[in-house]
Amino acid sequence: MTLLRVEGVSIQFGGVQAIQDLDFVINPGTIHSIIGPNGAGKTTLLNMITGIYAPSTGAIYLDDVPITGRRPHDLARLGLARTFQNLQIMRTMTALDNVMVGRHLHLNRNLLSCLLRLPSVTRGDRQARKRCVELMESVGLGGYIDAEAGAMPYGALKRLEIARALAAEPKLLLLDEPAAGLNATETKEIDEVIVKVARSGVTVVLVEHDMKLVMGISDHILVLDYGRKLAEGTPEAVRANPAVVAAYLGAVG
């Protein structure tokens, strides 16, 4: 039983082949890392899985249901959630309201109910607020509940994105370079958060360009290079793979 299956997926942008004929599967309950040098096509792949780009060819399945080319908000309904490499924070809203937006699909969002402020709306909001505060505390944002998001430091915003994604109670959480720009201590804390999330039963796809960061926490690693699969397997297998060492670790130095 696989959670996500990618079959023969390719995409090109004006002659540039960003992803070429890629196949892989993701099993439920694992931390699955996608790594590769800058420009390998990792974010492009994530954008295809989450519906921002439609692949030129190939198909993607979630729980064996084809999801190729479906729009992002539909995919959210099916249990996909993600964070963004270039932060996508609603800067004028409070941190808690950012996370509450992540809760959107679980709330009464009927316009008439909201206009009249029916009890179901207020009750739902109250419960959601409680759950979102818990989530923020679990990612270490307990001190920022009412902070305006735009005024928060960079490291906290990285966690805020994770909390917002978790608020949707996703089956599959895709994290795009959650540790980029963080120092060693902060990276370690983010790693702990990711492991905690995975233990709670959410399948995690982790995109990173620094291989060392993912070795310790990943169950499975996919290595991309120039839009193709370079290697795949357990961290040990990938580390021992000569192609990876040559093309990737060697280049990084």
Added chain:
Amino acid sequence: MAHNVRPSGYSKFAKKQTYTRRMGTKKNRAQMLLSERGGGLSLLILVILVLPLFLANNYHYDVVVNIGINAIVVVGLNLLIGHAGQISLGHAGFFGLGAYVSAVLTARYGVHGLVALPVGALGVGILAYAIARPVLRLSGHYLAMATLGVGLIIHIVISREAWLTGGPDGMYVPPLEVMGVAVYGGPVWYWIVAGALILAVWLSLNVIDSPVGRALRGLNGSEVAAQAAGVDTTRYKVMVFVLSAVMAAVAGSLAAHFSEFVSPTKASFLQSILFVTMVVLGGMASTFGAVLGAVMLTLLPQVLADFADYEQVILGLIMMAVMIALPKGLVPTLTALVKRWVRRAGS
């Protein structure tokens, strides 16, 4: 894949102490009074109850009722511009259309005013829905152009189809009748419009503090992030566009019956601009800012009337000066000041 540069002065513990947790603790009384739902609505009702004591003549009532009518439009427009971040330079078109549907149906076809009003609202709602989907795919200045175009076309049609609308000269509108009694005169209309305004403000505050309101602000803050969270952003943009257009149409119907006259200036480009300016002047995303903006920009021409020919000169200067000095608008700037003061006094 560019890395984000970390802002300077970064410290992960720096802000932790300054924010207190709200969950489980009672809200500070000052905070309550500053909140829109708590203090704002009570203050509005209080002002509305007390204001008639200061209204001496028909002219006063006339001005105040027009303020209320404009405020209803602007409270709706604020949901679109202030919360969802979608500009419209054509809302006077919907306002005018609401006014003309009421005018034409009651004056020419003998339809009851209380039937014409919802018909106008529904008609404008359907029209707004039809144009919203293609128009709201546009962003920024393209959206400004498209909504401006929609407003101008409505204005031109109203001006040209004189057989139906009376053309540029406008047309007479019979007074509203309720149970066979004609409703006219400042004081009666004062309470009608006051009730409608309080309702509009209440509905608007409800939406703002609901999953729909957060979805609107969310798509304004980051459209991709909102989509990834499951918000069908197109649907919400269309929804708030239609809602604001319907509110404008209802206000238009009220305006037509109140002044017992309509003319195409109600649907003009300049009127659209005035509505938008009211939103921005009062403060984007602030419901009471919208009301205050309507108060100021409706009063201003009355005050400036004494300056006769210089009215436009002064209006233009004031618009520029306020926007340069307070780019965030009146209410957000003032509440920020008061909040800072309260915090300082409290610590």
Added chain:
Amino acid sequence: MPPAFVEFLQFLLSGITSGAIYALVGLGFALIYNASHVINFAQGEFVMLGGMLTWALMSAGLDLPLAIGAAVALTVLAGLALEKLAIEPARDADVVTLIIITIGAGIFLRGVVSVTLGKDFHPLPSFSGDDPISVLGATIMPQSLWVLGVSALVVIALQLFFRYTLLGKSILATSYNRDAARLMGVNVGFVLLLSFGLSAMLGAMAGILIAPITATNFEVGIILGLKGFAAAILGGLGNGLGAIVGGLLLGIIESLGAGYISSDYKDAMAFVVILGVLFFMPSGLFGRRRTERV
């Protein structure tokens, strides 16, 4: 020539004439937008100022050429003042706030002109007489030739300016990437000022060229400004060539629409067309498609 063709040609010629004016105004929008990402809703007032000031200076006894020169210079001053006094102090404001500032400036300029120069319509004399010239059976007024000729010259001059002068290149550089331009030593503040001056010049020239045909008063800028904006959007905002093509297209469509469909709806044609185009091409005819990196 068959009468139907002559009629068509007549509509076409008058459409191209007003289209050239829209193109000049649209270029003004594009120039300022490129340098600052501001849509200057006071652009139409530059058009009005050009015509009204020329009329006023001529009434004061100046010759037409001198009056034109002085009116253009004064309008450019107004453009510079607008940038310096109203746009620059609000640099960091939202788009909507900036739009309202320029609209306020427009209302202010209209007010000043109506107070000082009155509210009447004033025609300017044609530059070289009113004897119609026959073209394949249709007629064209000498003033229309002035409109077309001067517009073409202005477009060529701008092209040369952007291609061969350092100043022109620094405006282009700023429009592509303001930060990079600043790092390369471009004085971005000066470029903004210059773009307002240049578009005021374009607007004033458009207003002066058209005034002998349609007459001028303090309110002509409103509709000409909106049509210029429509031209700039139709072509794709920030694309100079697009603004010219957009302007000409609008003029022609409007003239043919008024001739064959309904002259009552002449002013509506332009906006119906632009809505139609935007529905299918959300970035105009030649606009760059914007993709967001996430």
